[in-house]
Amino acid sequence: MNPQLLFWIPAALRLSLILLLAGITWWFLGLTLGLGIAVLGLLILIVVQLGYLYQLSNWLDHPDSMKLPDGWGAWTDIFSRLYRLRRDDEKNRAELSEWLTRFRQAMSLLPDGVAIMDDVLFLEWCNPAAERHLGLNLERDRGMRVTNLIRNPNFIDYIILGRYDQPLTLSLRERKLIVHIIPFESRRQILVTHDATEVERIEMMRRDFIANASHELRTPLTVINGFLEIAAGQPALDPETRMTHLKLMTEQGKRMQNLVEDMLALTRLESMDYPVRPEPVGITALLNQIVSEAQALSAGRHSITLSIDGPDIMGSPDELRSAFSNLVSNAVRYTPEHGTIELAWQDTAEGPQFVVRDDGIGIRPEHILRLTERFYRVDKSRSRETQGTGLGLAIVKHVLLRHNAVLAIDSEPGRGSVFTVKFPRGALHEVLAAPA
Numbered sequence: 001m002n003p004q005l006l007f008w009i010p011a012a013l014r015l016s017l018i019l020l021l022a023g024i025t026w027w028f029l030g031l032t033l034g035l036g037i038a039v040l041g042l043l044i045l046i047v048v049q050l051g052y053l054y055q056l057s058n059w060l061d062h063p064d065s066m067k068l069p070d071g072w073g074a075w076t077d078i079f080s081r082l083y084r085l086r087r088d089d090e091k092n093r094a095e096l097s098e099w100l101t102r103f104r105q106a107m108s109l110l111p112d113g114v115a116i117m118d119d120v121l122f123l124e125w126c127n128p129a130a131e132r133h134l135g136l137n138l139e140r141d142r143g144m145r146v147t148n149l150i151r152n153p154n155f156i157d158y159i160i161l162g163r164y165d166q167p168l169t170l171s172l173r174e175r176k177l178i179v180h181i182i183p184f185e186s187r188r189q190i191l192v193t194h195d196a197t198e199v200e201r202i203e204m205m206r207r208d209f210i211a212n213a214s215h216e217l218r219t220p221l222t223v224i225n226g227f228l229e230i231a232a233g234q235p236a237l238d239p240e241t242r243m244t245h246l247k248l249m250t251e252q253g254k255r256m257q258n259l260v261e262d263m264l265a266l267t268r269l270e271s272m273d274y275p276v277r278p279e280p281v282g283i284t285a286l287l288n289q290i291v292s293e294a295q296a297l298s299a300g301r302h303s304i305t306l307s308i309d310g311p312d313i314m315g316s317p318d319e320l321r322s323a324f325s326n327l328v329s330n331a332v333r334y335t336p337e338h339g340t341i342e343l344a345w346q347d348t349a350e351g352p353q354f355v356v357r358d359d360g361i362g363i364r365p366e367h368i369l370r371l372t373e374r375f376y377r378v379d380k381s382r383s384r385e386t387q388g389t390g391l392g393l394a395i396v397k398h399v400l401l402r403h404n405a406v407l408a409i410d411s412e413p414g415r416g417s418v419f420t421v422k423f424p425r426g427a428l429h430e431v432l433a434a435p436a
């Protein structure tokens, strides 16, 4: 029913009742008593209304939907409407605070930093990623001016110039950050930060790789082109010189081929959509083949021994052959004449391992951590002399990564090196039970 009617009808009824009572009294008992009844009735009505008003005023001090007073007459309706308003309000508040909690949670999981500043750049709020990226602490720094908190000249210029249509790349706290300010609500601004350190590192690696590869290819190409020019300019070259030139050109051609093959192998290994298809690896046959290749490379200048005392494993035979033969050919190439090279396939408590031990030139400790970087060589000229590409150990690292294996390098200059490939015990490398 119409709330207006709900209010007025009971009020009119109550007033009419009092007037009726007063009228009847007047009729039967005289005017004085009639007026008395009317005044009394009105007084009672006023006292009751004042009582309710008092209750309402008390309730408004501590509004709680559960503790609303019951009403009488029009008050019933007023109280029940207040109750509904209050209940809706409480529900909205609960929803809002739940939403806010969810929003905070989502913001704290965000890898990108978000900070909110007011129109004069005072920090109002930020998420944990922004704290990490910008070195902020919300509790400590809230209400401080952002330009006082992030004291980087490029950042301050960016803010002063206010060209917010473009993001800013910033080096901050040894990280590369992409910072973007987005004005909103006409008086506030959001500061978004993205950590681009890793992307930048990969980009730099790619640039380095291309620069290194071009550099490596240029040298043999220069040599070959030089001899070709000579051949073109002096057609009547004596056969002996011609043979020497051809031999040198073949060597350089072979070097370029090695390099390109190693680069292709690395690229193949790095492509993630090409996982290892585990197959049984016949360790004995594989290592025997590697030993005969090493003997050919050594040409009798080293003593090479092999001991096999471990189980076969699962993995990619081709990749493992390439990794193992890289380690063995390094041992041959970096060990002077009459040196000893010991190869061993062993079983340990942690899993099988392949050990390559030489008593060659060894490696100084500061180089050891960097050996598996592409094109990293301790001595460039020696590596080139021995047909090295500088990619061997990078290939080894990738093959091992794909087999969950690790490479341990132990070396001492002048005494020799031990390269150990450690395989884990696990599904991929499950030791094959010897067939009955």
Ligand SMILES: Nc1ncnc2c1ncn2[C@@H]1O[C@H](COP(=O)(O)OP(=O)(O)O)[C@@H](O)[C@H]1O
Binding pocket: 326, 330, 331, 334, 335, 358, 360, 361, 362, 363, 371, 372, 376, 377, 378, 379, 383, 384, 387, 388, 389, 390, 391, 392, 393, 394, 417
């Ligand atoms: N057994 C070893 N003894 C001494 N130095 C080694 C040995 N194996 C690798 N190195 C060093 O590590 C560098 C990187 O090895 P690698 O990636 O295989 O490239 P390279 O093509 O030069 O052999 C080599 O240039 C060499 O300086």
Ligand SMILES: [Mg+2]
Binding pocket: 326, 329, 330, 388, 389, 390, 391, 392, 393
């Ligand atoms: Mg090598």
